[in-house]
Amino acid sequence: MNGTKIRWGILGCGRIARKFASDLLLVTDAELIAAASRNKETLTLFAKDFPCKHLHNSYEELVANEAVDVIYIATPHSHHHEHTLLCLDHNKAVLCEKAFAINSRQAREMVDTARQKKVFLMEALWTKFLPHYKKLQELLQQEVLGELKSVLVNFGFKTSGNSPQRLLDPSLGGGTLLDIGIYNVFITTSVLGKPDYIEAMMTAASTGVDEQIAVLFKYNNGAMAQLFSSFVTNLPIEAEINGTEGCITLTSRFYEPSSTIQLSKQIPYEREIIPVERESGLGYQYEIRHVNQCLNKGLTESPVMTHADTLLLMELLDTIRMKAGIKYPADLS
Numbered sequence: 001m002n003g004t005k006i007r008w009g010i011l012g013c014g015r016i017a018r019k020f021a022s023d024l025l026l027v028t029d030a031e032l033i034a035a036a037s038r039n040k041e042t043l044t045l046f047a048k049d050f051p052c053k054h055l056h057n058s059y060e061e062l063v064a065n066e067a068v069d070v071i072y073i074a075t076p077h078s079h080h081h082e083h084t085l086l087c088l089d090h091n092k093a094v095l096c097e098k099a100f101a102i103n104s105r106q107a108r109e110m111v112d113t114a115r116q117k118k119v120f121l122m123e124a125l126w127t128k129f130l131p132h133y134k135k136l137q138e139l140l141q142q143e144v145l146g147e148l149k150s151v152l153v154n155f156g157f158k159t160s161g162n163s164p165q166r167l168l169d170p171s172l173g174g175g176t177l178l179d180i181g182i183y184n185v186f187i188t189t190s191v192l193g194k195p196d197y198i199e200a201m202m203t204a205a206s207t208g209v210d211e212q213i214a215v216l217f218k219y220n221n222g223a224m225a226q227l228f229s230s231f232v233t234n235l236p237i238e239a240e241i242n243g244t245e246g247c248i249t250l251t252s253r254f255y256e257p258s259s260t261i262q263l264s265k266q267i268p269y270e271r272e273i274i275p276v277e278r279e280s281g282l283g284y285q286y287e288i289r290h291v292n293q294c295l296n297k298g299l300t301e302s303p304v305m306t307h308a309d310t311l312l313l314m315e316l317l318d319t320i321r322m323k324a325g326i327k328y329p330a331d332l333s
């Protein structure tokens with residue numbers, strides 16, 4: 001690191017890369033210095049909106065750029081394994097988009113490589129860094145809901161001609177589970193922990209990937225969770241956490257920054273809208289600041305989004321896929 005600003009490079013200049021780049025501008029100790037795209041025109045358009053010193057026509061060129069401290073991987077899930085290993089091979093710190101990989105075998109290899117090389121690697125599960133998520137954790141620690149009994153969570157939107165092609169393409173890790181269902185699994189396990197039993201059923205799109213999936217978690221302590229994701233209907237993207245004393249609702253859209261949390265207590269019945277302070281911006285700046293802090297401290301693993309968190313998430317996604325019958329080409333290699 002150069003001691004002042006952390007110098008970021010972006011690998012892949014698609015939709016999320018643009019959102020991330022706009023929030024990077026909000027972080028005072030971060031500088032976007034490089035971007036790489038396989039496509040010249042995409043790169044030119046990206047650089048017009050987000051000027052940076054180094055423009056690379058290949059990912060290989062970006063990872064070889066000595067001026068770059070950390071690389072944000074913004075390619076489809078199917079390519080996270082390959083692109084993370086490419087960065088780590090060049091000793092570049094990595095913030096890799098979710099889903100971290102296609103399966104837990106790939107994820108373990110990525111984590112093992114980062115550990116062997118002593119290079120920073122974190123999954124970009126941005127929700128974990130948002131103020132309303134932190135507030136939720138605080139409330140749960142205060143046991144405001146009593147004994148936790150259930151989580152009910154939905155995430156659905158209707159895809160259209162404008163949606164990224166990757167969403168339904170099996171070779172790019174398409175399907176709802178890895179794209180949006182992952183947030184359902186994340187929020188549920190953040191609240192209830194690792195489930196003891198999992199059931200799952202899906203309906204397939206014409207490409208074979210899940211266009212809808214229903215997942216059930218059951219816990220030995222009596223808690224349950226119901227997780228549903230869809231690419232064929234718009235759903236309220238809400239998470240409801242129920243306990244013996246009340247309910248917390250993370251209102252739509254629960255995975256994005258929110259300025260409120262809704263708390264309903266049962267006896268006496270009262271509903272409270274708890275304000276949460278949030279900055280302007282899309283919300284990616286929180287994870288960016290966290291990565292900067294980790295790098296400034298010389299850490300190779302985030303203490304917030306740990307490697308164990310990522311591996312657990314990937315293992316749960318594997319189990320859900322196995323139960324629902326979702327397979328990807330990468331599972332065979």
Ligand SMILES: NC(=O)c1ccc[n+]([C@@H]2O[C@H](COP(=O)([O-])OP(=O)(O)OC[C@H]3O[C@@H](n4cnc5c(N)ncnc54)[C@H](OP(=O)(O)O)[C@@H]3O)[C@@H](O)[C@H]2O)c1
Nearest residue numbers: 012013014015016037038039074075076077097098099164
């Ligand atoms: N955290 C969030 O809020 C959030 C939101 C949306 C998406 N995501 C995640 O970010 C990742 C990218 O999603 P996106 O919506 O940005 O996708 P996208 O718009 O399709 O962009 C993906 C980019 O990856 C690059 N790429 C490299 N190999 C590719 C291939 N074989 N096929 C297609 N693209 C390829 C391309 O960039 P170049 O042509 O420039 O090389 C492409 O523009 C996914 O893993 C997704 O889950 C996260």
